[in-house]
Amino acid sequence: MGGYILKRLLIGVPTLFIIITASFFLMRSAPGGPFDAEVDLDPAVKANLEATYGLDLPVSGQYVRFLGALSHFDFGPSTTYPDRSVGELISDGLPVTLRLGLTAKALAAALGMTAGIVAARNRNGPIDAAVMGAASLGIALPNFVVAPALTLVFGVYLHLLPVAGWGDGSARYWILPVIALALPQIAAIARIMRGAMLEILSADYVRTARAKGMPENRVLWRHVMRAAFLPVMTYLGPAAAAVVTGSVIVEQLFGLPGIGRFFVQGAMNRDYSLVMGIVILYATVLILLNLLVDIAYGWLDPRARVK
Amino acid sequence: MSASSQTVPFTARRQALARFAANRSAVVGLGLLALIALLAILIPILWPHGLEEAGLEHASQPPSLTDFHWFGTDANGRDLFVRVFYGARISLAIGLIATAIALAIGVVWGAVAGWFGGLTDLLMMRFVDVLYAVPLLFLVIVLVTVLGNNVFLIFAAIGAVEWLTMARIVRGQTIAIRNREYIDSARAVDLPTPRILSRYVIPNVIGPVIVYSTLLIPVNIIVESSLSFLGLGVQEPLTSWGLLINQGAPQLDSAPWILAAPATLLAITMLAFNAVGDGLRDALDPQGR
Numbered sequence: 218m219g220g221y222i223l224k225r226l227l228i229g230v231p232t233l234f235i236i237i238t239a240s241f242f243l244m245r246s247a248p249g250g251p252f253d254a255e256v257d258l259d260p261a262v263k264a265n266l267e268a269t270y271g272l273d274l275p276v277s278g279q280y281v282r283f284l285g286a287l288s289h290f291d292f293g294p295s296t297t298y299p300d301r302s303v304g305e306l307i308s309d310g311l312p313v314t315l316r317l318g319l320t321a322k323a324l325a326a327a328l329g330m331t332a333g334i335v336a337a338r339n340r341n342g343p344i345d346a347a348v349m350g351a352a353s354l355g356i357a358l359p360n361f362v363v364a365p366a367l368t369l370v371f372g373v374y375l376h377l378l379p380v381a382g383w384g385d386g387s388a389r390y391w392i393l394p395v396i397a398l399a400l401p402q403i404a405a406i407a408r409i410m411r412g413a414m415l416e417i418l419s420a421d422y423v424r425t426a427r428a429k430g431m432p433e434n435r436v437l438w439r440h441v442m443r444a445a446f447l448p449v450m451t452y453l454g455p456a457a458a459a460v461v462t463g464s465v466i467v468e469q470l471f472g473l474p475g476i477g478r479f480f481v482q483g484a485m486n487r488d489y490s491l492v493m494g495i496v497i498l499y500a501t502v503l504i505l506l507n508l509l510v511d512i513a514y515g516w517l518d519p520r521a522r523v524k
Numbered sequence: 525m526s527a528s529s530q531t532v533p534f535t536a537r538r539q540a541l542a543r544f545a546a547n548r549s550a551v552v553g554l555g556l557l558a559l560i561a562l563l564a565i566l567i568p569i570l571w572p573h574g575l576e577e578a579g580l581e582h583a584s585q586p587p588s589l590t591d592f593h594w595f596g597t598d599a600n601g602r603d604l605f606v607r608v609f610y611g612a613r614i615s616l617a618i619g620l621i622a623t624a625i626a627l628a629i630g631v632v633w634g635a636v637a638g639w640f641g642g643l644t645d646l647l648m649m650r651f652v653d654v655l656y657a658v659p660l661l662f663l664v665i666v667l668v669t670v671l672g673n674n675v676f677l678i679f680a681a682i683g684a685v686e687w688l689t690m691a692r693i694v695r696g697q698t699i700a701i702r703n704r705e706y707i708d709s710a711r712a713v714d715l716p717t718p719r720i721l722s723r724y725v726i727p728n729v730i731g732p733v734i735v736y737s738t739l740l741i742p743v744n745i746i747v748e749s750s751l752s753f754l755g756l757g758v759q760e761p762l763t764s765w766g767l768l769i770n771q772g773a774p775q776l777d778s779a780p781w782i783l784a785a786p787a788t789l790l791a792i793t794m795l796a797f798n799a800v801g802d803g804l805r806d807a808l809d810p811q812g813r
Contacts, residue, residue: 232653232654235654236654236658240666243666244669246670353795353798356794356798357742357791357792357795357798358791359790361753361770361773362769362787362790362791365776365783366776366787368776369776369777369780373776465661465662466750469754470773480662481665484665484669485669485755485756487669496658496662496666499658499662500658503656503658507656
């Protein structure tokens with residue numbers, strides 16, 4: 218197992234390197250630079266600015282410089298936020314994004330699985346129909362529709378929660394963003410869980426367990442849930458990416474100071490180092506999460522265990 | 525005569541069609557999509573109000589049946605009914621074209637990797653793995669920044685990013701049928717490889733591909749809407765559902781219909797595509813349930 222993890226981590230390194238290189242050159246091939254937005258920038262001033270950030274070098278030179286800095290975790294200075302380094306911006310924004318994303322994910326897993334189990338146990342009944350109808354709606358409605366609607370109801374009409382912002386970071390400010398982020402995932406997980414439960418309930422080993430007189434609750438917990446959790450796991454790993462991309466929109470909508478918002482601003486302003494820093498961060502997180510999913514898979518399903 | 529008419533209908537294709545036709549929500553979904561497509565074509569041509577027909581004297585007017593502002597007007601007094609169906613043109617077109625691009629790249633990539641196997645397969649699928657590690661919306665944002673705000677480039681950017689799962693599906697299917705007898709016989713008569721791929725391999729992997737494509741269209745519509753919502757996608761004077769939602773969101777408390785009109789249509793479209801996709805999956809793969 219240890220060897221397997223090590224091997225996977227070693228594969229992750231070239232993967233990350235390719236992503237870094239590709240996005241570096243992709244970003245640089247974009248027309249316009251970070252200092253083109255200011256309309257009447259004096260050419261001399263612009264040249265000075267570019268020299269400060271090393272943008273006067275040929276692209277290959279910039280790439281070497283970038284890799285050199287990266288080797289000791291220096292992502293370089295941000296051009297959108299002068300005087301701040303990308304590392305600082307990320308360490309400011311990351312806690313917000315993580316808190317938002319992880320809370321939403323936990324909520325989605327808990328509610329989604331419960332809903333899926335309830336629906337499967339009432340298969341084809343009215344409860345099943347209601348849960349699955351709500352799930353279809355949840356999948357159909359994107360974040361940027363759900364979020365304004367939630368704000369309207371709870372913020373504007375009922376005055377229960379703040380409309381936007383992070384405020385002092387207390388729970389009141391992140392209830393709506395978390396719900397907006399979690400809803401589509403609750404719906405997706407409920408559907409996956411229901412499908413998996415139904416499939417496993419008709420499996421031979423479940424019939425065997427019932428036939429030997431095992432109490433129904435024990436059948437469910439011991440045999441069905443464990444196996445039904447696998448497809449949910451497969452979904453949860455890559456869905457971390459959905460939390461990440463979803464958080465771009467939710468952060469923008471609620472004006473939260475997370476990295477998703479930095480990313481959009483960075484991309485709009487050609488802030489090369491900010492965009493690169495965030496791409497690298499997300500790619501790393503994604504590679505690690507996929508590894509975690511595979512490890513958890515082997516742990517839950519002996520058939521998938523790596524020899 | 526009667527004997528043959530009893531056996532003919534039970535081809536796989538007809539059975540699948542019958543299963544699909546028996547699925548009520550899928551049929552309703554298909555009907556809704558046809559209706560929305562028809563309205564998207566006709567409304568911008570026939571409606572008494574033009575797309576850019578502004579008038580501040582009736583700005584942000586609530587829906588009313590009397591003066592053909594059925595969905596109300598936006599902050600510039602432009603009629604939302606015509607704008608929503610004009611937006612439908614762009615949103616549906618982006619969904620379809622981006623999916624077609626993803627389909628083309630994914631099917632060829634997956635079929636080639638699965639067919640040749642070995643090092644070719646390894647390298648091609650490692651490439652897919654690498655791209656999988658990049659959050660897709662990010663890649664699209666970077667691509668759109670690189671390519672500029674051109675609608676056709678947005679089509680291409682979304683399609684160029686969404687083909688990965690398609691490639692994996694096709695590769696798996698190709699490997700599964702590579703050693704079947706009919707492929708052996710095609711090889712035995714010395715058919716050239718591209719012809720074996722296009723004539724025998726791809727048609728036999730097409731079932732899951734159709735299902736996945738139907739489910740990819742709404743995903744692509746959402747990606748486009750998200751981009752336009754963030755201000756990185758479709759730009760005025762063109763419009764799309766995402767852009768309309770973006771313009772409606774700030775006025776949600778004073779004029780909720782500006783958001784409600786495109787959001788409702790988007791939601792109905794999503795539900796319909798998902799119902800059709802699920803119906804197709806059940807029809808083409810009855811064991812999959």
